[in-house]
Amino acid sequence: MGKQVKWGVLGTADIAKKCTIPAMQKAKNCTLYGIAGRNPEKTDRFKGMFQFEKAFYSYESMLEDEEVEAVYIALPNSMHKEWVLKAAEKGKHILCEKPIAGNAADVEEMVKACRDAGVILMEAFAYLHSPASKIVKDALDSGIIGTPTLIETTFVTPSPEADDIRMRKETLGGAMYDLGCYNTSLILMLVGEEPSEVRAVAHLTEAGIDDTTVAYLEFPGGTRASILTGMCSGRRADRYYIYGTDGTMEVPIPFNADGVLKFYVHRAKKSDTISVAVPDNYMLEIEQLGRCILHDEEPCVSNEFSIKNARIIDRILACIGY
Secondary structure, three states, X not given: OOOOEEEEEEOOOHHHHHHHHHHHHHOXXXXXXXXXXXXXXXXXXXXXXXXXXXXXXXXXXXXXOOOOOEEEEOOOHHXXXXXXXXHHHOOOEEXXXXXXXXXXXXHHHHHHHHHHHOOOEEEEOHHHHOHHHHHHHHHHHOOOOOOEEEEEEEEEEOOOOOOOHHHOHHHOOOHXXXXXXXXXXXXXXXXXXXXXXXXXXXXXXXXXXXXXXXXXXXXXXXXXXXXXXXXXXXXXEEEEEEEEOOEEEEXXXXXXXXXXXXXXXXXXXXXXXXEEEEOOHHHHHHHHHHHHHHHOOOXXXXXXXXXXXXXXXXXXXXXXXO
């Protein structure tokens, strides 16, 4: 076994329980050292379920433990900034759930604090570590469908329960923060630049959060993009299409999907199916940050990318009056 990174997990959210911690168990360079939660009974349950070495009943006590080298922050969106800054102060490398913060100014402050402290900060867009994302991007850049003219993205899920933190404004809930950040990050990855124009409309709930948002983006290079995101469907649906001067790419791949995945390239006289074998995206994410810590690899999701993505979200939220 090679060198391991000792990880601590801040929070006992579903994303940690169902996705990230099981992936950490599979990651080759990860040791599950500590779990921290404010509910001792739930925290102990996580410790036993995932065989953490230690349980902490406050977030502060985990950060005080010198054995912890990196932390995964799985707290509500509104708490990300506070605990990134505290983790950086204690010299911990950080993987923070998306969206990394509520606005671009906060992201810039967090990035500066981590750089000043000499620690790595990476936003947890696991799907960006997927081989499928790389292959689609490489195919697009190769000119396989000519010059991209329009990117159409959709991410819709069932509505959470009324008391869910995603349905409350004070915890930075709503479709754009919870789901639309995927759409914007995908478009930013594919296009490689920030939009010159942003327009958006939304349906706002009585609690003041958006349960449906539609946005239109124009880019300096001429590409246009659309976003449909909402917490309003009977079942989840996520997919995207890329339209170009010489054809289209149809990508019915859900965010963070694994297994043998397929996408389709359609041109005037020929259609191709491209298959790619994809491991657990969350495992790839953990292993990649581990390599950044142990071997000075550059983070797949750069701080500059996170700042740009937050700026796009800021502009959409301003349009919808969030």
